[in-house]
Amino acid sequence: MSLFGKNIKKIRSVKALSQQAFAELFDLKRGTLGAYEEGRSEPKIETIIKIANYFSIPIGDMLTKELTVNQLLKFKVDFESGEVEEHEDHLSKIPCITPHLQDDYLKYSDNSNFINDLPCITLPINNGDELRAYVVDNLEMSTDNDGLYPRDVIIGEKLPRKKFSELQNSCIYIVVTKDKILLRRVYQANNKLILKADHRGIDQEEISQAEIKELWEMKYVFYHRIPEKRNTDIKEKLSFLEEEFQKLRKSFDQ
Incomplete structure (x- = not known):
């Protein structure tokens, strides 16, 4: 079983999105998204690609690695336009x-x-x-x-x-x-x-x-x-x- 469900749940938490709001972004039903998160169902490959591309996350990482909060915070997403802007920390x-x-x-x-x-x-x-x-x-x-x-x-x-x-x-x-x-x-x-x-x-x-x-x-x-x-x-x-x-x-x- 992949780590896809656990990762999209963490993405929702970091981006402060409800299941309903997240599901609507990708034309999913809330119940379907809940099944993914609970590991009761695996998504179609088209859904995985769509979500991974939206958040600019490698598909392999979405499926096989437990994403960290720091990784997810590197990207700032405009949920209205769908544009992804990489956020860089200002370090000296x-x-x-x-x-x-x-x-x-x-x-x-x-x-x-x-x-x-x-x-x-x-x-x-x-x-x-x-x-x-x-x-x-x-x-x-x-x-x-x-x-x-x-x-x-x-x-x-x-x-x-x-x-x-x-x-x-x-x-x-x-x-x-x-x-x-x-x-x-x-x-x-x-x-x-x-x-x-x-x-x-x-x-x-x-x-x-x-x-x-x-x-x-x-x-x-x-x-x-x-x-x-x-x-x-x-x-x-x-x-x-x-x-x-x-x-x-x-x-x-x-």
């Missing part, structure tokens, strides 16, 4: 900087072939911006069981050099210079940037904008563990105070 392949590739990235990040050969993370992100993934390999952006830990994955959006002046203070960036890659909160100070780690034991750094090869603003985080509940109010207040401190410092530098 994002080059990933892993810990053991950091040194090579510093040497060859300008080489498009090297970037294309990096391992990729595929995500349903399609905003047209250039993205980079980065695997955390230290505790420098962690604090009090919070923050970013080794094997967490950061997805950063590239900030072009001409937009460095639009940099958002206190946001986390992947900072690529000639000789190192850092994950830091970044603050503007005239033509310099202050790089600050969340871990109390790491000193902040000051670098000129000219030293920066690439700057990627953190947009997404994929945690390697379930983060503990955060006190967002306190973090927002601390972030605000840090930003006000930087503004005050900037006024003294002028």
